[in-house]
Amino acid sequence: MSERPVTSRPSDNPSDTPVALDARLPATGTGRDAELPQAEVDTRQASLWSDAWRQLRRSKLFLLACAMLAVLTVMSAFPQLFTSQGPIDNCDLSNSRQPPGTNGAWFGYDIFGCDYYANVVYGARVSMIIGLAVVGGAMIIGVLLGALAGYYGGWFDNLVARLTDIIYGLPLILGAILLLQFLAQARGERGLFEVSLTLVLLSWMTFMRLFRSSVISIKDTDYVAAARAMGATDSRIILKHIVPNALAPVLVYGTIAVGGIIAAEATLSFLGIGLQLPAISWGLQINSAQNYIRSSPHLLFFPSIFLSVTVLSFILLGDALRDALDPKLR
C-alpha cells in the first residue's frame, strides 16, 4: 500500500505519535526443559496486560490522573454531591458578575446572577458525556471497519482507505464547523446529539487505521496460522486471537482522544457553532466570559481551569497507559 505508515499521522487530537505496537505473545514461564535441577524456577505469568497493570499501579501520574478522573466522573453523574444549588436556581440579576466571595459564593456569579460554582460543576456532565460518547462511537466504528479491512483486505480495504483519505482532508474543527452549520439546519437544533454525531463522523479514521495496522501485523503471525491450521473459523480467530492484542494502541489513543474531543467541543461551543445556550458547557461559559475579561476575570478562569484539568487528566492517563503497554519502552 502506498499510504503513509500510521505513526506519521497523529491527527489533530492531542496525542503524541500513536503507538505502533508489535503484537506481543503472551509468554508462559519457562519454555525450557522441564527437568531443571535448579531450586527456584520463575513462573511469573507475563502477559502484556498483567505486566502493564503492574507497571501502572506504580506510576504516580497514573494514580493522579485516575483520582482526578474519578472526581470528575462523580461530578458529572451526581453534581448534587458537589453543590446544593442547581445552575439556574436562585438567579438574581443584581448579583450579576459578582466576584468570588460575594455572599459566600465560591466562584462568584455569572452574567445572569446565577451561582457560578454550580454552573461550572454542572458543565462537567456535558464534557464527559460528549467525550466518552464520541470516542466510544468512533472506536466502535473504527475497530469494526479496521478489523474487516485489515483481515479481509481487497476492495473493501481500498474503499475504506480512500474514504479515510478524503475525510482526513478535512481538519477536525474546520469539518465540524461545516457539518454543524448544516446539520443544525437539517435537524432544526444543535444539541448533544448533533455535536456528538459530527465529532464521531470526523474522528473515527485514526481508530480504524490503528486497528487495521495491528490486525494486519497480527494476522500474519505464527500463532494465528497455527489456529487456522487447527480449524478455527475466521470469526473465532478475529475475536479470540487478534482483537485482544490489537486493542492496546486503540485504547491508548482513545484515552488521549477523549481529552481532545472534550477540547474540541469546548472550542466549537466557544465559536458559537457547537452547543447553544441554555446548554451548560464550559466552552459556552468561556464564550460568555470573553467580553468581561478585564472586569470579571473569574468568569474566564473557573471554567478554563476545570476544562484544562479534565483534558490533562485524560492525556496523563493515556500517556501512562502507553508507557505501560509499549514493549519497546521497557
Add this chain to the structure above:
Amino acid sequence: MTSSVLHPADPVTGGAALLEVDDLYVEFRTDYGVVQAVNGISYTLAAGETLAILGESGCGKSVSAQTIMGILDTPPGFVTGGEIRYKGRDLLQMTAKEQRDIRGEEISIVFQDALSSLNPVFTVGAQIGEMFRRHRGTSRKDAKKNAIELMERVRIPSAKERVNDYPHQFSGGMRQRVMIAMAIALDPNILIADEPTTALDVTVQAQIMDLLAELQKETGMGLILITHDLGVVGEIADRIAVMYAGRIVETGVTDTVFSAPAMPYTQGLMASIARVDQKGQRLNPIEGAPPDLARLPEGCSFHPRCPRATDLCRAERPELREIVPGRQSACHYAEEVLGV
C-alpha cells in the same frame, strides 16, 4: 593459517600480543537486579591470529566485544574491573577522544544484522567513505573512489553503479560485505566479527567466512570471531575460547579442543553437533538451560548441568588454569576430562 600456539598469559611466546583482555568484569544494572554479563575473563590476541569466541546466546561474548570497542551502552552497562590492553595501553583508561581515534582506524567491528546496522538514509558509498573522511580527512570525491575500491575488494559486483545505492537495495549477503568493507577500510589491526553470518543462509555464510579468511591473510590483521556456530569455527579459527555464563571456561588450539575437550561443557557442545553419520539416532543436547545471569549459581556456573558435578564443583568456582602447555580449562577435573 598461521598457527601460533600461544600461552594466553605469556606475550613472549609466538607472535606479539596485540590485544590483551585481562580479568574483565562487566555488569548491567537493571530494574530487576544486577546482571553479571562478563565475569572475569582474560584472553589475548596476536597479530595475524584468528581467535574464535564460542558460546551460547547470552553468555556475554558480544558484551565483551562491545566493551573492547568502547561502544557499550553505559548505562545500563558498567565495566567494574579489569583492563583491556591494546599494544600495551589500557583502552579503558584512555580519553574519549583517544578511544574514538582508535575505533575504526585500528580496531573495527562487523555486526550481525547489516540491515539494521547500516543507516537507511545514506548511500552505501557515503557510509563507507565516511571512514576516510572522518579519520583521514579525505575529500568526498576521493572517499567515494576509495569506497568503490573497497566494494570491489569484498567482491560486490558492479561496484561503480551500486556505490550510490541504499542499504535496503542489497541482499543480505551483499549488505554484510558492505559492512566488512566499512570495517577494513582503514586497514585495522584488529577486526572483531560479532556473529557475522548468523543472519545469513548457509551458502552465503561460507562465502562470507571465506572472504574474512582471505582478507586476514592479505592484511595480517588479528581477527576475533564471535559465534555460537561450531561449524564456522572449525574452518577459520586458529584458537578457540569457549565462554559460558560470562566466563571463559576453556581455551586452546582449535583442532585439539575439538577433538579432545578439557571441560565438560565443551564436551557437551562437541557431542551435540548433528553429524551426517548420526542419521536416524537421537540428538544429544546438553541437559538443562543456561543460567540466569542475574542469579548465578554458587561454585562452578555449569554444575547444575554437568554430569561430573561433585560437592567441590558446587562450592568452589574453578579458575581458568593451564592444564597442558597451550590449553587452559576452568574445571576442577580438567585433567580427568582430558584424560591426562
Add this chain to the structure above:
Amino acid sequence: MARYIARRLLLAIPVLIGASFLIFAMVFALPGDPIRALSGDRPLAPAVQQQLRDQYNLDDPLAVQYGKYVAGLVQGDFGTDFRGRPVSEIIQERLPVTMKLAFVALLFETVFGLTAGILAGIRRKSFFDSLVLLSTTLIVSIPVFVLGFLAQYFLGLRLGLFPIAGLNDGFRSYLLPGFVLAALSLAYVARLTRTSLVENLRNDYVRTAKAKGLTPMSIVGKHTLRNSLIPVVTFLGVDLGVLLSGAIVTEGIFNIPGLGRAVFDAVRSQEGAVVVGIVTLFVFVYIFFNLLVDILYAALDPRIRYE
C-alpha cells in the same frame, strides 16, 4: 522518485474531489432548505431568496448543481456574502494577514519546538527533559482559546508586554497571537522530536556509527537527526490543519483581521456562504500542503521512493 511524485499527485486528485463533494453534500444535499442553512435565522426577502437559488443553481438536479459548483470553484468563485460581495474578494484582502500570522507561528514552533525536542532527547531523563515533558503536556491540555485568553490577560493586560488586539503595532502585533497559535504545535513538535530522537539513538546504526569512531556531534547531527526529522516533517503537514483551525480562534480573540477572523465573524453573523467559501479554501490549501509534505518525506527517506 518522479514516479512517486506522479502517483502522489494522482492520489491527491480524488481526495480533492472527494473533499469538495463532501463539503457540497454537507451544504446542499442534507435534508432541509439550503437557503435557510446558508442564511441562518436571518429573514430574507423573496427576491433575495430567488437570487440565491439562481446563484447556487438550486433548481437544478443535484448532479448538475455539483458540476456547476465545482466549475465555479475552479474559476475562483467561492460564493458571495449577503451583501453581494464575492468571497474571493474577502480572501484576497485578508489572506496576506493570515499568512503572516501562520508564518510567525511556524517559525515559533519549528525553532523552539525542534530545539527543545533535540535537547530533551539528547539528555534523556535529565531535569531539562522532565521540564520539557511537563510543560508540553500542560500546553497540550489547555485548549487554544483558553490559552489565548490567558495569554491576553497575563502577558498583555497585566504585564503589558505585548499588544493584545488588532494590528496597530505593526509586526509586534503578530507576536502574541502567533505564539498562542504555535503553542499547541510547538508542544507536539518538541515531543515528537524528542521521542523520535530517543528511538533513533537506540538504533543499531548508531552503534555502528560509534564503532566507526565518529564524534558524538556527528552521530547526533548527521546520522540520527535526519532520521528523526522524518516524522516531524510529516507532522507539519497535519499541523497546517491545526494552524488553520486555530487561526480562526486566535484571530478571533486577538482581533486580527485575517481569514480566520472572517470565518469567526461569519459564524456569528450566520453568513453561511462566507463560512463555506473560506473553509473550502482552507481545506484545499491543506490537501495541497500535505501533498508537498508527502514529497518532502520521500526526499528525506529513500526507502519510500521505491514503493
